[in-house]
Amino acid sequence: MRSADVTGAASGADGRTKRRRYADPDRRRLTRRGLLGLPALLFVGVFLLYPLALLIETSFQAKTGEWSLEQYARIATTPVYGLIVWKTAWIAGLVTLIDFLVGYPFAVALSRARGWWRLVLLAAILMPFWTNLLVRAYGWIVILHPNGLVNMLLIRLGLISEPIELVQNTTGVLIGMVQIMLPYMVLPIAAQIGKMDRRLLNAARSLGASAPRTFLHVYFPLTLPGVFAGALVTLVLSLGFFVIPALLGGRRDVLIAQLIDFNLTKVLNWEFAAALGTLLLVATMGLFLAAQRWFRLESLWTEAR
Amino acid sequence: MTGSILRRPSAPSRRALLKGAAASLVLAPMPLRLARAADGEVVYATWGGSWAEAMRKAWFEPFTQQTGIKVRTIDGPDYGKIRAMVRANNTEWDIAEVNPDFQWIGPREGLLEKLDFSVIPTDHLIKGENLLTDYSLPEAFWSRVIAYNTKKFPKDNHPKDFAEFWDTARFPGKRVMYSKANGGVIEAALLADGVPVDKLYPLDLDRALKKLDKLKDATLWYETNAQAVQYLQDEQGVLGLVADGRVKFIQEKGAPVEIEYQQSQLTWTSYVVIKGAPNRANAMKLLASMTSLEGQKAIGMAYTYGLVAPKAYDLLPPGRAEMLSNGPQQQGKTVLMNEKWWGENLEKAQEKLDAWRLS
Numbered sequence: 001m002r003s004a005d006v007t008g009a010a011s012g013a014d015g016r017t018k019r020r021r022y023a024d025p026d027r028r029r030l031t032r033r034g035l036l037g038l039p040a041l042l043f044v045g046v047f048l049l050y051p052l053a054l055l056i057e058t059s060f061q062a063k064t065g066e067w068s069l070e071q072y073a074r075i076a077t078t079p080v081y082g083l084i085v086w087k088t089a090w091i092a093g094l095v096t097l098i099d100f101l102v103g104y105p106f107a108v109a110l111s112r113a114r115g116w117w118r119l120v121l122l123a124a125i126l127m128p129f130w131t132n133l134l135v136r137a138y139g140w141i142v143i144l145h146p147n148g149l150v151n152m153l154l155i156r157l158g159l160i161s162e163p164i165e166l167v168q169n170t171t172g173v174l175i176g177m178v179q180i181m182l183p184y185m186v187l188p189i190a191a192q193i194g195k196m197d198r199r200l201l202n203a204a205r206s207l208g209a210s211a212p213r214t215f216l217h218v219y220f221p222l223t224l225p226g227v228f229a230g231a232l233v234t235l236v237l238s239l240g241f242f243v244i245p246a247l248l249g250g251r252r253d254v255l256i257a258q259l260i261d262f263n264l265t266k267v268l269n270w271e272f273a274a275a276l277g278t279l280l281l282v283a284t285m286g287l288f289l290a291a292q293r294w295f296r297l298e299s300l301w302t303e304a305r
Numbered sequence: 306m307t308g309s310i311l312r313r314p315s316a317p318s319r320r321a322l323l324k325g326a327a328a329s330l331v332l333a334p335m336p337l338r339l340a341r342a343a344d345g346e347v348v349y350a351t352w353g354g355s356w357a358e359a360m361r362k363a364w365f366e367p368f369t370q371q372t373g374i375k376v377r378t379i380d381g382p383d384y385g386k387i388r389a390m391v392r393a394n395n396t397e398w399d400i401a402e403v404n405p406d407f408q409w410i411g412p413r414e415g416l417l418e419k420l421d422f423s424v425i426p427t428d429h430l431i432k433g434e435n436l437l438t439d440y441s442l443p444e445a446f447w448s449r450v451i452a453y454n455t456k457k458f459p460k461d462n463h464p465k466d467f468a469e470f471w472d473t474a475r476f477p478g479k480r481v482m483y484s485k486a487n488g489g490v491i492e493a494a495l496l497a498d499g500v501p502v503d504k505l506y507p508l509d510l511d512r513a514l515k516k517l518d519k520l521k522d523a524t525l526w527y528e529t530n531a532q533a534v535q536y537l538q539d540e541q542g543v544l545g546l547v548a549d550g551r552v553k554f555i556q557e558k559g560a561p562v563e564i565e566y567q568q569s570q571l572t573w574t575s576y577v578v579i580k581g582a583p584n585r586a587n588a589m590k591l592l593a594s595m596t597s598l599e600g601q602k603a604i605g606m607a608y609t610y611g612l613v614a615p616k617a618y619d620l621l622p623p624g625r626a627e628m629l630s631n632g633p634q635q636q637g638k639t640v641l642m643n644e645k646w647w648g649e650n651l652e653k654a655q656e657k658l659d660a661w662r663l664s
Contacts, residue, residue, distance in 0.1 A: 080660035087663070138535065145541050168525050168541075246528040251521065251662050258528075259659070265385040266485075267652045268414055 052281070059274035071275035081259075085279070088256040091170070091245070092238035095177045096185075096231050102178065103185035103230065104223075110186065111193040129183045137247040140176045141167055144248075172248035177238060184237060185230040192226025232291050236284050256280060346375040347587045350382035350401040356608060363603035364595045371594070374587050384410070387579055391416045396581035399588035405575050406487060408441040409648030417441075418578040424589040429614050430596060435645045436613075441575040442592055445604070446611025446631040448572065448639060449489040451565040452552045454478070454543040466568045467497035470544060471516070473523055478543035481536045484526040484662075486654035487647045489546050489570045490517070492640065496568055506643040510654055514661045526662075537562050546570075549630050550609050571631060571639040573613075605629055 062068035075081045110121045128136065143149045146163035154160045166172055200222070204214045242257035249255075256276060263273035349365075351357045357378055365376035382401040390396045403411070411417040417440040427437060436443045451470055453463045457478060464470045470480065470493065482490045494513040495505060525542050527533040530551045536542040537552070538560045545552075552564055576595075578588050594600050601617035604610070611631030612618060618626045618633075626632045631639065647654075 078656070080656060080663060083663045084659070138531075141532075141535060142539070145536075145539055147539055147541070247532055249526075251524060251526055254659050254662055262655060263652075265383050267655075268384055268388055268410060269652060270385075270388070 055274050056278050056281075058271055059278040061271045061274075063269070063271060071272050074272065075275060075279065081276075084254055084256055084259055087252075087254065088239060089283075091173060091177070091253075091255065092235050092241075094174060095181055095238045096235045098174065098178045099181050099185040099234050100227065100231060103182055104189060104227070106182070107186045107189035107193060107226075110190045125183045125186055128179070133180070133243050134247075136180065137176060137243055140172070140179075140244075140248060144172055144175065167248055169250035170253055172250070173245050173253050176244040176248045177241060180244065181234045181238060184233045188230040188233070189223060189226040192223050192229075196222050228291055232287060235287060239280060239284065345373060345584070345587055346377055347584050347591045348377050348379060348397060348399045348582075349591075350379045350398045352382065352402065353378075353380040356610075359604065359607035363607040364591075364600055367600075367603065368591055368594045372590060374590065376591065387411075387416055388414060391580050394581065396579050396583065398579050399582040399584045400576050400578055400591065402444055402574050403441075403577055405435070405441075405573055405642075405644035406648040406651055407577060408435070408438050408575055409645060411577055412438075412440050416580055418580050418582060418585060420578060420592070421586075421589040425593040425596065427596075429598065429616060431613050431615050433641060435643065436573065441577050442596060443613045444574045444576050444595075445608075445613065446571060446573045448549050448566075448611075448630050448635065449483075449546050449570040450549045450552065451568070452481075452537055452545045452547050452562045453565060454537070454540060455561045455563050456540070457543045460563065463563070463565060464544060465565060467493045468499070470546075471497040471519055473520070476544065479523055479525050479536075479541060480520060481525045481527060481533050481542035481545035481547065483533070483546065484528055484658075486658045487642075487644075487651055489642075491654065491658075492570060492642065493546055496640070502640050505640070506646050508646065508650075508654070510657050514657065517661065534560070553609060553628075566635045566638045569635060569639050570642055571611075571635075572642040572644065573611075 059071055060067060060069065062070050075085075106121070106125075110118070110125075113121050141148075144167040145151070146165070148166075150166060151160075151163040155163065166175065196219075200218055201214055204218045205211075209217070240257050241255065242261065245253050245255045246258055256279075260273050260276045260280075263269045263276070349360075351360065357380075361376075361378070365378075369375055379398060382398075382403055384403070384407060387398070387401060390398070419439050420442060425442065427442075430437065430443065431446075451464055451467070455463075458464070458476060464472070464476050469476065482488065482493075491508050491510065491513045492505060494516040495508065496502070498512060498516045500509075500512075525536055527536065530548055533542075533545060533547045534551045534555045537545050537547065538555050538558075540561070549564060549569070552562055556562055576592055578585065578592075582588055595604075596613060598614055598617050598620065601612045601614040602620040605612050605617060605621050605625065609629050611629050618629075627634045
């Protein structure tokens with residue numbers, strides 16, 4: 001059976017020999033490449049899957065240790081938790097959308113930049129990325145508060161007469177999270193653009209397509225795996241975000257991560273915290289599986305056609 | 306010929322490197338473990354920062370000089386970590402400084418050792434409800450106070466108690482309050498609503514939340530003390546219910562804030578000894594040393610927290626006592642928090658407060 005593409009492996013110099021070894025589908029699994037993956041699998045199994053299994057087990061316990069659904073019942077029946085989950089999902093979704101709208105043009109610019117300008121754009125994305133998160137959060141408070149930089153500038157320019165509330169509310173949370181998640185959106189998109197076969201664009205133009213049409217029907221669809229990867233990472237990270245909502249948020253910005261932290265470290269209700277965490281995990285896994293099935297996510301780490 | 310120079314390192318030497326790395330990873334923790342068994346020491350989990358430095362100067366170094374026992378500090382007495390350590394039968398800490406709610410949460414979860422009162426004298430310690438339990442010793446007093454912006458509210462026209470704190474007509478502007486239910490906001494609301502101090506507990510949560518409705522749009526909620534004083538310093542908040550030590554800190558830096566001590570909410574931090582502590586006997590000795598009159602005088606000179614031994618205030622030089630929490634300037638104006646009630650009701654109260662916040 002000649003399925004040279006299934007394993008994604010490039011054929012070796014001695015193509016004929018390699019092909020014979022890989023021809024048998026059962027033996028393919030026991031090849032060296034599979035064994036190479038074994039240490040990583042063991043590591044993930046012991047340090048990730050086992051603790052996760054314990055977490056999920058804990059979520060199904062009552063305070064006394066016996067098997068119970070009461071933690072999930074509490075989440076389902078107490079209105080405040082439904083509100084918090086909804087609020088978290090809403091903010092995470094909004095952050096992802098805004099990051100896409102801001103990040104996509106940035107990624108296009110980044111992929112076309114050359115030399116000195118490219119360095120500037122990369123620095124703009126990466127340097128905040130490497131700065132401590134708490135420092136950035138407090139920095140945003142200083143910039144956004146009523147007597148801060150942004151308000152002062154807007155008043156000086158005469159655009160507003162009274163300071164506007166940019167922090168200690170959902171606006172502040174959004175601004176902070178959008179900026180912090182931006183690299184996670186930009187970098188996968190830029191990577192996908194980098195893998196694009198430019199000749200396809202030329203072909204479209206030469207066949208008579210206008211620039212906007214080329215963009216819409218050729219360029220953009222080719223970048224979609226990168227877009228979905230970036231969106232997925234941004235969404236998943238935003239769901240669990242803690243620092244920014246806590247510091248920049250207002251009265252109504254109570255998100256699920258703060259709840260988990262409270263139960264885990266303040267009241268030691270680990271069973272309830274585990275239930276909240278498992279909920280978050282299931283939501284994240286669901287998103288990932290959806291992305292895998294519908295958006296050909298795996299094309300992100302295989303070679304370009 | 307050139308090929309041999311450019312050839313990549315041969316496989317055996319790479320393997321040897323990996324073997325060496327693996328071996329060193331295994332052996333690396335061992336010297337540390339041997340060192341721990343040899344010296345007498347106490348492991349102290351602290352919130353760190355300038356407080357930890359003050360403790361080191363006032364308590365740990367004199368203790369080591371007197372007894373030869375070293376004190377090693379760890380940052381971050383996280384309740385979750387304590388529970389994990391005890392459950393794994395691998396307690397690495399001896400003493401932890403904790404918030405008083407842990408005096409009840411800890412024993413309930415089976416996480417603490419009973420204190421050895423044959424080693425630790427307690428007669429000279431301050432008397433008060435819930436301050437001393439079988440499992441805990443009070444460490445230091447501090448209070449949450451009304452902090453007000455002096456530019457907006459001069460000394461003769463500032464909120465003098467929580468009823469006035471709630472008066473947004475007379476004192477407009479944002480108030481800064483802690484988002485945790487046991488951060489004083491419930492007691493403040495009830496006191497503002499006219500509940501007498503001796504009828505405060507058990508707290509009427511619904512009444513407090515109704516009172517909080519009046520401040521719904523005029524409050525900045527903070528998660529950390531640093532955030533709270535940042536708001537006061539930037540003058541985003543003109544009134545606040547904040548820890549007294551922090552307000553004094555930014556006052557020194559020139560922030561336009563002043564403290565009103567009336568109805569200040571007095572609370573404390575405690576020492577606990579963790580179940581399975583590796584140096585239990587040494588820990589008891591350290592506790593006795595820290596709560597002795599000399600120990601209390603030393604910490605009073607090094608930091609501004611309140612002392613737990615009343616007679617130690619007399620040992621301080623003139624003027625110093627007024628700078629400490631629960632010092633003479635505050636006597637008769639404090640409301641002692643019922644941390645036992647909080648130890649039992651924190652979870653339920655936080656749930657209600659969160660629901661109110663989202664409404």
